[in-house]
Amino acid sequence: MIFEIDNVELYFAEKQILNGVYLKAETGKITGILGANGCGKSSLLNIFFGSLQPRHKLVRIDKKPYLKPLFKYGMVTYLPQQNFIPPKMKIETCFQLFKVDLKEFLNDFPEFKTYTKARMRDLSGGQQRVVEIYICLKSKAKLILLDEPFSHLSPLYVEKIKTLTQELQKEKAIILTDHMYRHILATSDELYLLKNGSTKLINKTSELEDYNYLKAGTLYN
Numbered sequence: 043m044i045f046e047i048d049n050v051e052l053y054f055a056e057k058q059i060l061n062g063v064y065l066k067a068e069t070g071k072i073t074g075i076l077g078a079n080g081c082g083k084s085s086l087l088n089i090f091f092g093s094l095q096p097r098h099k100l101v102r103i104d105k106k107p108y109l110k111p112l113f114k115y116g117m118v119t120y121l122p123q124q125n126f127i128p129p130k131m132k133i134e135t136c137f138q139l140f141k142v143d144l145k146e147f148l149n150d151f152p153e154f155k156t157y158t159k160a161r162m163r164d165l166s167g168g169q170q171r172v173v174e175i176y177i178c179l180k181s182k183a184k185l186i187l188l189d190e191p192f193s194h195l196s197p198l199y200v201e202k203i204k205t206l207t208q209e210l211q212k213e214k215a216i217i218l219t220d221h222m223y224r225h226i227l228a229t230s231d232e233l234y235l236l237k238n239g240s241t242k243l244i245n246k247t248s249e250l251e252d253y254n255y256l257k258a259g260t261l262y263n
């Protein structure tokens with residue numbers, strides 16, 4: 043499946059945040075988005091999901107326009123930047139609610155076995171993030187949007203989540219954004235830079251320095 047968002051124009055009050063943005067994600071590929079703080083990455087994911095209404099946008103799936111918010115079609119899951127599972131919720135309940143197999147999770151992450159009867163608030167910040175990322179990735183949705191999945195994770199968890207993401211991309215389209223840009227570069231099949239309100243497709247990583255997203259020389263250190 044090919045998911046496209048086109049002609050995005052977003053304003054907050056009179057301030058223009060996004061201007062003519064285009065982005066494509068497809069089954070079998072991981073699409074990375076990089077960009078400076080405040081450039082509009084989270085806003086763009088919210089718009090794709092359907093929870094933020096911009097002045098203009100066009101969403102297409104396999105070339106066909108979808109006019110209602112995408113989440114209403116049950117095709118998309120979104121990991122927001124902030125925790126989205128209520129702290130009081132029991133971990134086993136989260137898995138039931140999102141219809142994700144808890145046993146499979148415990149096979150992949152056996153260190154969580156002692157927590158299944160616990161609540162989300164009993165986990166550390168990073169552990170909560172692991173549960174949330176896993177639930178999003180393993181949901182039935184065909185398009186997965188992940189906002190800063192790596193930022194709070196220790197290196198071993200980052201590698202496990204990267205591996206899981208790469209396994210699941212066979213059956214899903216995945217969009218990732220994170221400031222840990224080396225992980226985005228390592229996992230992405232297609233890469234966009236969001237700058238000055240619009241997306242630029244990045245063909246060579248050196249363009250990230252040319253566009254001043256990275257300081258010159260960063261990539262060779």
Ligand SMILES: Nc1ncnc2c1ncn2[C@@H]1O[C@H](COP(=O)(O)OP(=O)(O)OP(=O)(O)O)[C@@H](O)[C@H]1O
Pocket residue numbers: 054059077078079080081082083084085086123
């Ligand atoms: N609800 C809102 N009302 C007004 N301005 C907002 C709102 N949400 C976001 N903004 C502004 O829109 C811009 C883009 O914000 P957004 O969170 O999308 O950026 P981002 O690229 O995800 O940033 P970061 O990498 O720091 O998380 C920022 O200037 C922010 O202040």
